[in-house]
């Protein structure tokens with residue numbers, strides 16, 4: 208393992224408490240909603256916030272351990288950071304921005320500038336060394352920030368929302384470039400993002416952070432198939448129901464009963480694809496085992512499909528065609544009946 212960390216930090220009443228093990232060459236995406244602690248995690252790894260408890264070990268070297276009285280300052284850590292807004296010095300050229308970190312570590316001006324030029328060339332910016340940050344496109348500024356982070360040959364590379372500063376049109380191209388550039392780095396890479404598309408495009412493994420702790424981690428495929436929280440279910444666009452199974456009836460925490468097909472009892476999650484939910488104006492006489500009456504609380508059109516949010520005993524999202532929406536004439540506030548077949552509900556242990 209190249210990064211092994213137990214992070215215990217409190218900032219302004221917010222508590223971050225999580226463990227991370229990341230192998231050399233692995234790219235971990237840390238995904239979570241606003242305020243979940245992602246930036247605080249990066250700041251703790253980089254040494255910008257000292258740990259209150261725990262330890263950080265990179266390549267076998269202890270960087271922070273309050274119990275042992277060890278704290279290696281940020282500039283001495285084998286860590287490169289690309290911050291959210293890149294934080295390039297506006298008054299310095301691209302080359303001097305990249306050379307800055309090397310100079311801070313005692314490299315002489317000439318060799319630092321030569322190394323910076325080489326680093327810029329490696330991210331495809333050989334001809335932009337004299338440009339100031341204001342003269343660079345968003346994608347170019349990001350590559351300068353990456354070249355700067357890599358200039359000291361770090362063992363751990365941290366990227367905080369690397370695509371957030373870019374407009375939608377440039378994002379896709381820069382995401383592709385970034386994947387390519389990150390592919391050439393052999394150490395541990397951690398990318399923080401709240402965009403699942405970035406996580407899926409860049410990462411081998413994803414850790415979902417919520418409320419200062421890791422609520423789920425695994426490969427993208429594992430997380431997508433078996434979400435274990437409402438946040439993740441929403442990210443992957445499915446409905447999650449949590450409860451307790453008792454002979455093929457899932458009883459939710461609120462006491463709602465859902466008929467399912469299951470061969471075990473006990474705490475369980477159920478997922479229902481929005482496309483498997485049938486909507487009707489009044490409770491229909493169907494073969495579906497489950498029918499819930501509710502009220503439409505959201506109607507969101509995506510191409511020729513419509514996602515309809517239903518508030519009721521269960522909060523569900525159904526996906527229907529525009530034609531079906533028109534014939535039902537559903538609007539927010541309307542009463543609606545949602546049916547789901549027991550065989551369309553996938554069950555797994557909680």
Ligand SMILES: Nc1ncnc2c1ncn2[C@@H]1O[C@H](COP(=O)(O)OP(=O)(O)OP(=O)(O)O)[C@@H](O)[C@H]1O
Nearest residue numbers: 218219221239240241242243244245246247248401
């Ligand atoms: N220096 C600080 N002083 C007080 N509170 C802080 C400080 N730094 C972070 N917090 C609080 O800690 C929580 C986590 O913040 P953090 O920036 O780590 O979240 P995040 O997941 O990166 O969010 P975002 O996606 O919005 O950047 C927030 O509630 C924030 O207000």
